[in-house]
Amino acid sequence: MKRFAWTQPTSLASAAAFAETTVADAMVALRPDTHAGHGAVLQAGGIDNLDLMKEELLQPNLVISLRAIPGLDKIEKQEASWRIGAGTTLMAVAGHPAVQARFPALATCLNQSGSPQIRAVATLGGNLLQRPRCWYFRSIAFDCLRKGGGHCFAILGENAYHAVFDNEVCAIVHPSSVATVLVALGASVELTGPNGATRRLLLEDFLVRPKQNVRRENDLQPREILTAILLPNPSASVRMAYLRLGEKQAFDWPLVDAAVILELDASSVCRQGVICLGAVAPTPYRPRAAEATLAGKVIDVPTARSAARTALDGAMPLAHNEFKLPLIETVLRRAILRAANPV
Amino acid sequence: MISRRTFIPRSDLPVAAARPGSGAAGDRSPKEPETATRRDVIAAQGPDAVAMTLTVNGIARMFEAEPRVTLAEALRGALALTGTKIACNRGTCSSCTVWLDGTPIVSCMILAVDVGNRAVTTIEGLIRDGNLHPAQAAFIGHDAIQCGFCTPGMVMSCAALLDRDPRPTRDAVLAAISGHLCRCGTYPHVVAATLAASEEAKS
Numbered sequence: 001m002k003r004f005a006w007t008q009p010t011s012l013a014s015a016a017a018f019a020e021t022t023v024a025d026a027m028v029a030l031r032p033d034t035h036a037g038h039g040a041v042l043q044a045g046g047i048d049n050l051d052l053m054k055e056e057l058l059q060p061n062l063v064i065s066l067r068a069i070p071g072l073d074k075i076e077k078q079e080a081s082w083r084i085g086a087g088t089t090l091m092a093v094a095g096h097p098a099v100q101a102r103f104p105a106l107a108t109c110l111n112q113s114g115s116p117q118i119r120a121v122a123t124l125g126g127n128l129l130q131r132p133r134c135w136y137f138r139s140i141a142f143d144c145l146r147k148g149g150g151h152c153f154a155i156l157g158e159n160a161y162h163a164v165f166d167n168e169v170c171a172i173v174h175p176s177s178v179a180t181v182l183v184a185l186g187a188s189v190e191l192t193g194p195n196g197a198t199r200r201l202l203l204e205d206f207l208v209r210p211k212q213n214v215r216r217e218n219d220l221q222p223r224e225i226l227t228a229i230l231l232p233n234p235s236a237s238v239r240m241a242y243l244r245l246g247e248k249q250a251f252d253w254p255l256v257d258a259a260v261i262l263e264l265d266a267s268s269v270c271r272q273g274v275i276c277l278g279a280v281a282p283t284p285y286r287p288r289a290a291e292a293t294l295a296g297k298v299i300d301v302p303t304a305r306s307a308a309r310t311a312l313d314g315a316m317p318l319a320h321n322e323f324k325l326p327l328i329e330t331v332l333r334r335a336i337l338r339a340a341n342p343v
Numbered sequence: 344m345i346s347r348r349t350f351i352p353r354s355d356l357p358v359a360a361a362r363p364g365s366g367a368a369g370d371r372s373p374k375e376p377e378t379a380t381r382r383d384v385i386a387a388q389g390p391d392a393v394a395m396t397l398t399v400n401g402i403a404r405m406f407e408a409e410p411r412v413t414l415a416e417a418l419r420g421a422l423a424l425t426g427t428k429i430a431c432n433r434g435t436c437s438s439c440t441v442w443l444d445g446t447p448i449v450s451c452m453i454l455a456v457d458v459g460n461r462a463v464t465t466i467e468g469l470i471r472d473g474n475l476h477p478a479q480a481a482f483i484g485h486d487a488i489q490c491g492f493c494t495p496g497m498v499m500s501c502a503a504l505l506d507r508d509p510r511p512t513r514d515a516v517l518a519a520i521s522g523h524l525c526r527c528g529t530y531p532h533v534v535a536a537t538l539a540a541s542e543e544a545k546s
């Protein structure tokens with residue numbers, strides 16, 4: 001880890017004023033030929049930042065800790081939504097009674113992400129903004145497109161853990177499994193600038209696809225702080241499930257994960273279904289055609305099976321990740337059935 | 344298919360305490376941005392070594408370290424508490440587990456300067472009134488150790504679980520140690536030891 005200075009402001013305004021660059025911009029600015037430290041970057045739990053700084057992929061001059069800013073870790077009910085402070089730890093979100101009662105799929109996902117030790121420190125905001133796990137991206141030896149270089153090493157290289165959808169430019173999968181659930185739940189993000197002005201947008205719209213900009217995964221601007229995640233209150237008729245398959249039962253990013261939200265009427269007919277797949281595309285992926293097959297149906301094994309099959313439409317596996325297709329089908333079929341018939 | 348473990352070249356071995364004066368210092372010290380003129384702005388510290396006070400095992404300890412020094416490095420270096428082990432140094436093996444205000448965390452993934460006034464407990468601080476923690480005694484009784492490198496971290500997680508829930512289920516024990524890697528495969532003995540310690544709590 002290179003040397004850096006440290007500051008821990010106690011107000012949002014000062015933190016935002018200090019944050020002259022985003023981690024994504026700082027990593028692009030760090031060209032292999034210069035190796036000069038660059039910029040002031042925000043840090044919450046520090047789990048992803050420390051990883052990048054230890055690999056010297058990120059060499060900031062100044063690290064701005066968000067930990068002393070009061071109120072960033074509050075969970076509160078608002079009129080039509082729940083507002084979760086971006087600085088809330090994954091453990092605190094998973095343990096909150098309202099999250100367990102109203103958003104059980106989110107609690108399930110959080111309890112399967114990282115280890116207890118990571119969840120005690122990592123924050124919800126940092127989780128959504130963590131950088132991808134592509135091994136070329138995470139190695140200083142490869143100056144790839146996402147770091148400002150001229151080439152994607154994965155598309156024709158070792159791509160077993162990479163995307164099967166939307167993978168023509170850069171084949172990362174979005175690193176946040178929590179985002180898989182939050183996108184399905186229709187979550188919004190609240191961003192605050194240095195003058196205190198906030199903007200709100202759907203998380204789905206905040207996340208950036210490689211075709212829009214290959215050097216960042218989201219639209220976070222310099223001097224902007226992610227202050228909260230807003231979850232619309234689900235109606236009583238909503239059922240949900242989250243499921244993942246991985247190489248290890250704990251403590252690893254999934255190979256494929258799925259969140260399913262179903263709105264059922266009194267006779268168990270599905271009014272609307274939302275599906276979000278993780279670890280298959282550069283952003284959480286919603287197979288809209290598969291979602292459409294659920295509307296108006298009673299959710300049984302044949303419905304779930306056919307929706308899961310439809311979700312594969314448009315998949316373009318790379319040389320080493322075709323194995324993800326049957327995994328998608330299986331995880332999604334099971335998640336749909338679990339949402340309809342909770343255990 | 345190659346594995347994630349073999350792919351990324353890892354030349355870096357665990358580093359001990361930071362070396363003051365190393366690294367390109369020069370003009371790297373940041374200036375406070377002009378827009379931040381509010382009174383609550385705290386001046387930046389470092390990149391040179393700064394004075395820190397950490398409460399470790401109930402005792403306030405003062406030392407100097409650069410902001411880039413992790414808690415694990417500070418414990419093993421400046422504070423000479425070498426019971427905490429650094430193995431992967433990336434938060435993926437949990438051998439460096441200590442408690443922050445009673446909750447297990449990985450000390451390699453938090454900066455010492457970020458600990459603030461939260462209480463740190465290490466394996467050295469687990470003995471109470473001269474008695475081993477029930478988890479420690481049970482690990483010895485059940486031979487839940489082989490090479491011993493992962494053991495301090497495992498003990499910290501199991502002890503925290505027993506303090507929180509004196510009668511954990513087997514699933515709770517498995518969840519508590521889900522972040523730990525043991526090269527020797529002591530897991531069955533670790534689970535047996537922790538469940539046995541909970542049996543003792545029952546009687």
Ligand SMILES: Cc1cc2nc3c(=O)[nH]c(=O)nc-3n(C[C@H](O)[C@H](O)[C@H](O)COP(=O)(O)OP(=O)(O)OC[C@H]3O[C@@H](n4cnc5c(N)ncnc54)[C@H](O)[C@@H]3O)c2cc1C
Pocket residue numbers: 023024041042043044045046047048049050066086087112113114115118121122123124125126127128129130131175176177178179220224225226227251252253254433434435
């Ligand atoms: C072994 C291991 C397994 C893991 N498994 C999973 C998994 O299965 N699923 C999963 O989703 N994640 C997983 N993770 C990733 C982990 O959850 C994230 O690294 C963590 O949540 C990051 O949060 P943080 O608060 O530590 O972020 P930091 O490292 O502090 O910050 C991350 C990024 O967000 C920015 N940032 C943070 N907060 C704000 C804010 N409020 N406003 C603006 N910018 C901000 C920082 O500048 C930085 O760019 C795993 C990690 C490890 C080590």
Ligand code: SF4
Pocket residue numbers: 132134135136137144145146147151152153154155169170171172
């Ligand atoms: S997939 Fe994206 S991050 Fe990975 S090497 Fe290609 S451009 Fe870089």
